[in-house]
Amino acid sequence: MSATVPALPYPFTFDPATTALVVIDMQRDFLEPGGFGESLGNDVEQLRRTIAPTEALLAGCREFGLFIIHTREGHLPDLSDCPPAKLRRGKPSMRIGDPGPRGRILIRGEEGHDIVDELAPAPGEPVIDKPGKGAFYATELGDLLADKGITSLVVVGVTTEVCVHTTVREANDRGYECLVLSDCVGSYFPEFQRVGLEMVAAQGGIFGWVATSTDFLQALR
C-alpha cells in the first residue's frame, strides 16, 4: 500500500511498511525550562511548541503501527566518545560533562539527557544514543533501518538546523527519502527554523520534502 502527503516541493509518496518515524533529541536539556539550552540564553518556548503536535503524531503512528525510533544526543560519563573539538565548545562555564541544572550536561543517564515525559518512548521503540549531531554517525541506526527494510524516513525533533538537518543530510546521502514535519521540528531561532525548512525542499527537494503532521497523519489513515 502506498500513501501520498501534500508536501513541498511536491507530494511525498511512501509505503508505510517501509517507513520509519525518527524523533530527534527531544531531551529535557534542550526543551525544558532550567535545562542546558535555557542556561545558554535560549528561549525554550521556541522548541516547546513542538511537543503537543509530536505527542499527537506519536499517538497516530503508534495506532497505525509505524516503526518509531527515538534519538538522544549525549556522551559516555568518561567523555571518551566526545571529540575534543566538541568538548571545547560552549561557554567556559557550561561545557559537555559539566554539572548543569539537570545533571551533568549531555551525559547519558543524567536527568537532563533523557527524553521529555510527554514524548517518552513506548516499550519496544528503539532509542539511539548518538555522540554527534547526525543520527547515523557512530550509531547502529543504519543497520537497524536496513534490518527492517526501511527506505523512507519521517523526521521530527530538535533542533531544525542542527541535529534534524544533519540527520536528514546523512540519510539523504544514504539513499533514504526524507519527509520533515514542519510543526514537529523546532529551532531556538525563528529565522533558522524558516530557512532550515526552506533549505530541505529547495531546488526540487535537495534533501527531501516538508509537510505538516496533520497532513501526514491524514495520509496514514
Ligand code: C5J
Ligand atoms: C541538537 C544541538 N539536538 N543543537 N543539538 O540539535 O546542539
